[in-house]
Amino acid sequence: MSERHRLSILGCGRAAGTLAGLWLQQGAVSVHRICNRTPASTRRAVDRLGQGVAVDRLQALFPADILLLGITDSLLPEIDRLLLNDGPPAVKVVFHLSGVHDAEVLAALRTEECRIAAVHPARSFSGAAISPQRFTGTPCIARGDQQALALLRDLFLTLGADWQQPDALDQRLYHAGTVFAGNYSTTLASLARSTLIEAGLPADSAARVQTRLMRGVVDNLAEHGVLSSLTGPIDRGDATTVEAHLDALQAFPELHRAYLDLARETLRLAVEKGRLNASAISRIADLLAQHD
Numbered sequence: 001m002s003e004r005h006r007l008s009i010l011g012c013g014r015a016a017g018t019l020a021g022l023w024l025q026q027g028a029v030s031v032h033r034i035c036n037r038t039p040a041s042t043r044r045a046v047d048r049l050g051q052g053v054a055v056d057r058l059q060a061l062f063p064a065d066i067l068l069l070g071i072t073d074s075l076l077p078e079i080d081r082l083l084l085n086d087g088p089p090a091v092k093v094v095f096h097l098s099g100v101h102d103a104e105v106l107a108a109l110r111t112e113e114c115r116i117a118a119v120h121p122a123r124s125f126s127g128a129a130i131s132p133q134r135f136t137g138t139p140c141i142a143r144g145d146q147q148a149l150a151l152l153r154d155l156f157l158t159l160g161a162d163w164q165q166p167d168a169l170d171q172r173l174y175h176a177g178t179v180f181a182g183n184y185s186t187t188l189a190s191l192a193r194s195t196l197i198e199a200g201l202p203a204d205s206a207a208r209v210q211t212r213l214m215r216g217v218v219d220n221l222a223e224h225g226v227l228s229s230l231t232g233p234i235d236r237g238d239a240t241t242v243e244a245h246l247d248a249l250q251a252f253p254e255l256h257r258a259y260l261d262l263a264r265e266t267l268r269l270a271v272e273k274g275r276l277n278a279s280a281i282s283r284i285a286d287l288l289a290q291h292d
């Protein structure tokens with residue numbers, strides 16, 4: 001890509017700040033203006049990127065080629081009103097990074113000159129800088145106006161994104177799916193660590209056991225898919241072991257409840273896999289019902 005786009009950012013936090021830093025490394029953009037909620041945060045974002053001018057009025061973000069909205073999801077439905085205060089913004093493309101909203105949340109900003117889009121990078125940004133190599137392969141789910149998507153596609157491809165433009169998407173279900181994978185897996189890691197610590201492992205050992213196990217599962221899932229990756233007592237039809245777990249967990253009601261919910265879903269998967277016989281299925285199902 002030869003063109004270096006002039007990028008303004010409203011909400012240069014963890015996600016937008018990381019992407020802008022990666023594009024700067026690739027020479028794909030020049031960062032023009034940045035506006036965060038507080039002036040101190042805006043100055044920190046400018047310092048971190050080493051480029052751009054801190055502004056405290058939305059209209060000072062323009063003119064620009066691209067406006068990246070990295071603000072909190074809940075602000076998006078009202079951002080058009082704020083941006084349109086002084087007339088149509090002088091920018092070719094406005095896009096946001098939210099997974100729960102589609103591009104149409106920005107519909108009021110659409111003009112002949114200004115096109116809208118939404119691009120959700122399916123990865124977790126903690127705020128720490130990441131290398132372009134680590135971003136490579138990140139699925140970026142894009143919706144919006146064709147002209148905007150053509151420009152953004154080129155920009156995201158400079159980072160090695162796995163660019164996807166689904167024809168139709170239930171946005172809320174899509175985002176719930178990403179929360180299962182990206183967010184609730186963290187909750188699962190926390191449940192695993194708590195249980196291992198209650199069992200007597202020191203915290204650092206519990207962290208290593210949980211991390212290794214989950215890393216192995218993620219590798220298996222990528223290589224072999226869900227059903228082939230399923231292991232453990234339910235997959236083996238071992239009701240006695242599941243019973244031992246549930247008895248031990250009764251002293252910890254929250255862990256017990258979470259285990260029971262996950263065990264039910266795991267039994268459903270094991271049945272789908274088709275290797276359990278009918279008596280093993282009914283023994284485990286009865287056991288889970290008794291503990292409900």
Ligand SMILES: NC(=O)c1ccc[n+]([C@@H]2O[C@H](COP(=O)([O-])OP(=O)(O)OC[C@H]3O[C@@H](n4cnc5c(N)ncnc54)[C@H](OP(=O)(O)O)[C@@H]3O)[C@@H](O)[C@H]2O)c1
Binds near residue numbers: 012014016072124
């Ligand atoms: N983080 C992720 O892992 C991730 C992954 C994919 C997509 N996303 C999406 O990226 C977007 C941003 O998420 P994030 O995690 O990067 O959030 P974040 O780190 O909390 O950053 C939000 C930014 O918005 C600014 N902001 C908030 N209210 C504002 C206002 N009224 N006016 C101007 N700026 C305002 C904040 O400024 P202050 O610092 O001054 O408060 C901050 O710079 C969301 O749509 C999210 O769904 C995030």
